[in-house]
Amino acid sequence: MSEPLFDLRAIEVAYGDRAVLSVDRLTISEHEALVIVGPNGAGKSTLLRLLNFLEPPDRGEIRFHGRLVPYPAPLDLRRGVTTVFQRPALLNRSVFENIAYGLRLRRRETLLLTRKLVERLALHDLERAPAANLSGGEAQRVALARALALEPEVLLLDEPTANLDPYNMGLVEGLIQELRTERRCTLIVVTHNVFQARRLADRVAMLHEGRLIEVAGAAEFFASPRDPRAAAFVRGELVA
Numbered sequence: 001m002s003e004p005l006f007d008l009r010a011i012e013v014a015y016g017d018r019a020v021l022s023v024d025r026l027t028i029s030e031h032e033a034l035v036i037v038g039p040n041g042a043g044k045s046t047l048l049r050l051l052n053f054l055e056p057p058d059r060g061e062i063r064f065h066g067r068l069v070p071y072p073a074p075l076d077l078r079r080g081v082t083t084v085f086q087r088p089a090l091l092n093r094s095v096f097e098n099i100a101y102g103l104r105l106r107r108r109e110t111l112l113l114t115r116k117l118v119e120r121l122a123l124h125d126l127e128r129a130p131a132a133n134l135s136g137g138e139a140q141r142v143a144l145a146r147a148l149a150l151e152p153e154v155l156l157l158d159e160p161t162a163n164l165d166p167y168n169m170g171l172v173e174g175l176i177q178e179l180r181t182e183r184r185c186t187l188i189v190v191t192h193n194v195f196q197a198r199r200l201a202d203r204v205a206m207l208h209e210g211r212l213i214e215v216a217g218a219a220e221f222f223a224s225p226r227d228p229r230a231a232a233f234v235r236g237e238l239v240a
Contacts, residue, residue, distance in 0.1 A: 003066045005030045005154070005186055006051060011060035013046055013210075021046045021210045023060075033180060033187040035197045035218075038207035039239045044190045047207065048156050051188060052083045082152035086159040088143030090131035095123055095142050098131050102150045117145040120175055122168075136163035144172060148179060154186045155179065161196065173199060194236055198222055206230050208239065 004027035013021040021043040028034050028051075036044050049055050050062060053073035062069045064077060090098050100114040118124055121141045126134065131142065140163050147155060160176070161169040173196070179185050191197055197204055201218040206227070214221065214230040225231045229239050 004028060004063075005065060007063040007066075008050070009061050009063075011050065011057045011062070013043075013050070013055075013057050019210060021050075021057075021207075023047070023212055026205065026212060026215070028186065028188065031180070031184045031186055033189070033200055033202045034205060035189045035191060035201035035203070036205050036207060037191060037194075037197055037233060041209075042207040043210040044207055045158060046210075048083060048158055048188070048190060051154070052081050052156055053078055054083075079150075080153040081156065082147045082150050082154070083156040084140070084143045084147045084158065084160060086140075086162055087136075088139055090134070090139055090142060090146075092130070092132060094128050095131060095134070096127045098142050099123075099145045099149055102146060113149055117149055121145045122171060137165065137168055140164065141168065141172065144175070148175070151183060152185065154188065157187070157189045159191055160189065161191075161193070169196075176200065194234065206233065 006026070006028040008023055008026040011021060011023040012019070036047060038044055050057060053069060053071075056071040069077060091101060093101070096114060096118065099117055103113060118127055121144065123141060123145065126138060131139065134142065140160065144160065157176070161172050164172060176187065177200075180187055187200070189200055198218065203215065203217055204221040205215045206213050206229070208229050214225060214227045216225070221230065222234055225234055232239050
């Protein structure tokens with residue numbers, strides 16, 4: 001059996017006196033789509049920051065490709081993982097320049113790749129628009145295009161379609177699925193949308209009060225969740 005891409009063991013994170021994450025063990029395989037669900041305050045965003053090597057756990061260890069992650073994490077590790085946050089921070093430049101920025105930093109050809117992403121995310125009418133003038137949904141599409149331009153090994157998405165209408169939600173989800181097929185990227189998605197979780201997940205991990213209460217294949221999770229709180233989520237009910 002091959003080693004997992006991510007291997008988290010005995011993870012503890014606290015902010016001040018408040019414990020926000022406690023994960024005994026979580027492994028994530030290469031090329032899988034893991035969807036992380038749970039109510040507000042469950043620790044989902046904290047887990048994403050750990051997976052992007054933005055902060056160390058207070059206790060425990062994280063391994064990536066079998067390598068123990070040191071902190072601060074070295075550049076070669078950080079370059080392989082890209083995050084699109086729910087409220088993305090864009091440069092005070094045009095849409096086109098935002099998408100091309102990362103490619104220029106890595107000394108890659110930019111024009112054709114940037115134009116391809118502009119077209120695929122239906123941003124051609126906004127190509128020269130200042131990023132500051134974009135709606136929330138438009139900004140989220142630009143942030144996703146900027147992340148995809150870097151061709152990351154791992155793509156972390158925090159509520160990737162929270163501000164999008166159904167048409168644009170379908171556009172973004174379709175591109176995410178294409179990315180997995182074409183580039184065999186590992187996908188980790190945080191979402192509150194049970195229908196989106198069904199569409200995107202190979203496996204589902206549910207957090208509640210900072211703890212993993214269920215991790216299962218998508219079919220099993222949605223058909224016969226073991227934990228009553230996971231069952232409530234599947235039914236679309238509020239999880240206490």
